[in-house]
Amino acid sequence: MKILIVDDSYFSQKTTANFIKKFLDSVDFEFAKDGKEGFEKYKQIKPDYTFVDLLMPNINGQELIKLIKTDDNDAKIIVISADVQKNIREEIEAYGVLSFINKPMNEEKARLISELIRNDVNGQ
Amino acid sequence: MDNKQIRYDILKELFNVSVGQAASMLSEVVKKTILLDVPKIEIIKSDKELCELQTHLPAVLDGTLMISSITFQEQLTGEANLIFPAEKMKTFINLCLNESEQEMQYSDMHFTDMDFDIIREIGNIILNAIVGGLSNQIGIQLQYTLPEVQVFDRIDFEEDIQNKEYPYFLMLYITFDIGDTEIEGAVIVNLTLTSLKELMLIVTKIEDELYG
Numbered sequence: 141m142k143i144l145i146v147d148d149s150y151f152s153q154k155t156t157a158n159f160i161k162k163f164l165d166s167v168d169f170e171f172a173k174d175g176k177e178g179f180e181k182y183k184q185i186k187p188d189y190t191f192v193d194l195l196m197p198n199i200n201g202q203e204l205i206k207l208i209k210t211d212d213n214d215a216k217i218i219v220i221s222a223d224v225q226k227n228i229r230e231e232i233e234a235y236g237v238l239s240f241i242n243k244p245m246n247e248e249k250a251r252l253i254s255e256l257i258r259n260d261v262n263g264q
Numbered sequence: 265m266d267n268k269q270i271r272y273d274i275l276k277e278l279f280n281v282s283v284g285q286a287a288s289m290l291s292e293v294v295k296k297t298i299l300l301d302v303p304k305i306e307i308i309k310s311d312k313e314l315c316e317l318q319t320h321l322p323a324v325l326d327g328t329l330m331i332s333s334i335t336f337q338e339q340l341t342g343e344a345n346l347i348f349p350a351e352k353m354k355t356f357i358n359l360c361l362n363e364s365e366q367e368m369q370y371s372d373m374h375f376t377d378m379d380f381d382i383i384r385e386i387g388n389i390i391l392n393a394i395v396g397g398l399s400n401q402i403g404i405q406l407q408y409t410l411p412e413v414q415v416f417d418r419i420d421f422e423e424d425i426q427n428k429e430y431p432y433f434l435m436l437y438i439t440f441d442i443g444d445t446e447i448e449g450a451v452i453v454n455l456t457l458t459s460l461k462e463l464m465l466i467v468t469k470i471e472d473e474l475y476g
Contacts, residue, residue, distance in 0.1 A: 148302065149277040150265055154474045195280070197302050222284030227297040243281045244401055 141261075144170045144187035146178030146204060147220070148196040152243065156191060156220060159250030164257065175199025179207050182215075189257060194221040194232070205235050216260065218253060220245060270474075271467045276305045278467075279436050282397030286390045287440060293386070294359045294442055301439035307460075308433040310425075320435050321418070322450060325349060329416050330375075332387020336395060336408040340459040342430055344391050348449035350375075350415060355445050357382050380413050387411040394436070394451055402466045430454035 143160065147153045150173075157169045170185055172178035176198040182190060190208060194201035201219065208215045219232055222243040229240050239256055241249050265273070280303050287298045308320055328350035335343045348356070357379050375383075388411045399406045416424065425433075434453040439446060455463065 149273055149280070150270060151274040151277045151470070151474065158474065158476070195284075195300055195302055222281040223300065224284055224288040225291045225297060226288075227291070231297075243277075243284070 141166060141189070141257075142168050142170065142185055142187040143189045143191065144172065144178065144181055144185065145191045146172045146175065146181075146196070146201070147191070147193040148173050149193070152193065152220070152245070156245050156250075159245055159247060160254060162247070163251050163254030175201060175204035175207075178204050182208055183211070189216045189218060189238075191218050191220050192237075194219060194223055194228070202232065202235075205232065205237065209235055218256075267471070270471050271464065272305070272307075274467050274470050275434075275463075276303060278398055278401050279303060279305055279394065281401065282394045283436075283438055285397050286393035289389045289393055290386070290440065290442075293389070294356075296359070296443050299441035301441075304437040306435045308435055310431055310433055310454075320433075321347075321422070322437060322448060325448075325450060326418055327351070329418055329421055330383060330413065331416055331421060332383060332391060332411045332413050334388075334391045334395065334408045334411045336406045338407050339404040340399075340406060340455065340462060342453055342455040342459055344395050345425070345452045345454070346387050346390050346449065347421070347452065348447060352445070352447045352449075353383060354379075356386070356442070356447055359442055359445065360386070375415065384411050384413045387413060391451070395453070402463075402470070404466070425452065425454065429456075431457055432460045 141164070145153050145156055147156070153171045160167065170181055170187065172181045174196045178192070179199065192201045192204055201221065205217055208217060217237045219237050219240045220243060224242050233240055238260065239253060241253060283300065283303055287300055291298045306320060325347055326349070330348055330350045330353045332346045333343055360382050391411060395406065395408065432455045434455065436451040436453070438451060439448045
């Protein structure tokens with residue numbers, strides 16, 4: 141399984157990957173530091189799941205989600221953001237993302253995401 | 265990315281999460297969505313030179329400034345200051361009171377007791393979210409005082425902050441876009457040398473944990 145993590149923080153990229161690794165086997169992680177690089181990597185590797193931070197330079201997370209969804213409306217996107225505002229969450233969820241998780245990432249959140257991915261893969 | 269850059273990245277991200285929480289709380293107060301900008305952070309050594317701080321204070325923070333401060337102690341000792349241009353705070357107070365644009369008196373720079381009360385409360389929310397959020401994430405305990413609000417001229421503020429006995433500043437630049445209003449400010453966290461070392465020790469530990 142290929143997971144692309146798009147986050148301008150190297151720390152967050154690694155933390156998210158380390159937590160997810162605890163719950164999902166055989167995952168190849170790819171990383172991008174902003175929306176621009178994220179979209180290029182997305183087109184190049186066509187990941188099974190894309191984790192997107194919202195607050196990023198160049199192209200922000202919301203714009204990246206729009207680009208990805210325009211390319212493939214069925215793309216599986218999980219948002220991991222520090223923004224905890226309800227309005228923002230509702231706006232982003234309207235794009236049809238799989239899940240919206242608030243930072244900081246922790247073991248419990250990673251377990252939930254992994255469960256969600258596992259169920260999605262098994263078609264539940 | 266070298267070790268120094270990684271530690272800076274960790275620190276920035278810790279504050280990023282806290283600023284996100286602060287924005288959410290503010291959004292509930294003003295009943296509007298708040299758009300955040302990508303945060304920036306710097307560690308500044310404040311030795312003797314007054315110009316040192318001047319170089320780092322954003323240009324928008326000119327003229328009259330409104331500063332909310334809390335001091336904290338226990339595992340870290342220091343003071344956190346939230347700085348916004350007074351003119352923008354007037355607009356922000358009106359947003360908090362849910363007054364319409366037409367009712368706003370942009371030219372009136374007189375602050376009432378009610379205005380100070382609002383700013384004190386807003387400062388309390390933002391600084392608690394930022395300092396408290398940081399302490400939660402890194403697993404330390406802090407005790408802090410109630411916020412104080414003061415109005416300074418930029419120059420007076422620079423002198424005031426540099427006369428205190430904290431040799432290091434963590435300067436965090438924040439921008440809140442509330443509706444059509446952009447409010448650009450900064451959070452300056454003054455730390456003792458021991459506290460800065462303690463904080464960086466924790467950050468280094470987080471960095472080590474990244475690599476298992």
